[in-house]
Amino acid sequence: MLRIVVHVDMDYFYAAVEEREDPSLRGRPVVVCMYSGRGEHGGSVSTSNYTARKYGIKSGIPCSRAIKLNPDAVFLPVRKEFYTEVSDSIMEILRSHADSDESFEQISIDEAFIEVTENCNGDFECARKMGEDIKQTILEKEQLTCSVGIGPNKLIAKMASSENKPDGLTVISKNDISSFLKDRSPSQLWGVGDVTAGSLEQMDINTVGQLASSDIVSLIDAFGKKKGSWLKKAAQGIDDSPVRQREGTEQIGRIATLPENSSDHDLIMPVLDNLADDVIRKTIERGVSFRQVTLIVITSDFKTQTRNHTLQRAVAGKEILRTNLDKLLTNFLGENKSTIRRIGVRVAGLQEVSSQTTLASYF
């Protein structure tokens, strides 16, 4: 049977939630920011609503620039925990439409795939109705709009959902794939960012159609075996990756900007400590221990470096994390003269712990 995958993407999610909570914001440019604490306007734009986007205010740009683009916009700080709560109830709605729990895959706070091949018996019309039903349900229960993409695989579904935003629904069946893809720029392919697109441009490959008919050997030459062959397939709309349930993230991290650039251990360590607290709290909420500890350093020239340590066995303790971070930081400072702008903590190699073990390690 032909696969049918649905991708649901919430429209300008953070800003939409803020609009919902405060209807007086509707119609005004709304900008949700992550503030760094460096000066009044230090930080980046996380999400903006469509009114703000008309002024060029989009994700990733500095907040200070956003203010210049429209000084009258409404600037709000992110409320991640709150958005996560909203997200959780939306995800439950989506999950209920999937073939099974295994056929539901949340890929970010506001996006998910659901495989509906069986529920719709391979019928795209059925899938379209389901997409409309999903939109209706989310609107009724959460007063939020989303954009839905339906296709024969994740790649096409994901790209289809971007096609008619906001509040769109786009169905791309197998026969439509070629015309849907061929004139797009490669950067519109899901998985191709600025760097990859730039390399393709160097090779004079400027459309997905050109990419699809490119010589696979030269692609592999330029991008390596895995990515090279992936590019060729993706450009043809081929994607066999399954929709699979994820049991939460595989890493848990926190990162923050220092009050000022520094290479002073005694100034950096307290910040790191707070981040470590947050990370530990998240591991406790998840009920996991960790085996890898990573120190993330962004130097004043905005280069990212990491230092990692693998423990003999998975642990769950704050002190062990702290001690390891201290060592990693001391080593880093010992062998680097550059000053640090941002600092972060990440743990990985997560393992479920029994509640007994958790209790034992804390009391």
Next chain:
DNA sequence: GCGAAAAGTATGAT
């Protein structure tokens, strides 16, 4: 000299 594990980097979407 090999496969696996660890360490580190590149990339991407919001």
Next chain:
DNA sequence: TCAAGCATACTTTTCGC
């Protein structure tokens, strides 16, 4: 012309034999 905070996939290096 100022630059956030995540997570994942991929590549390179080191380890154990």
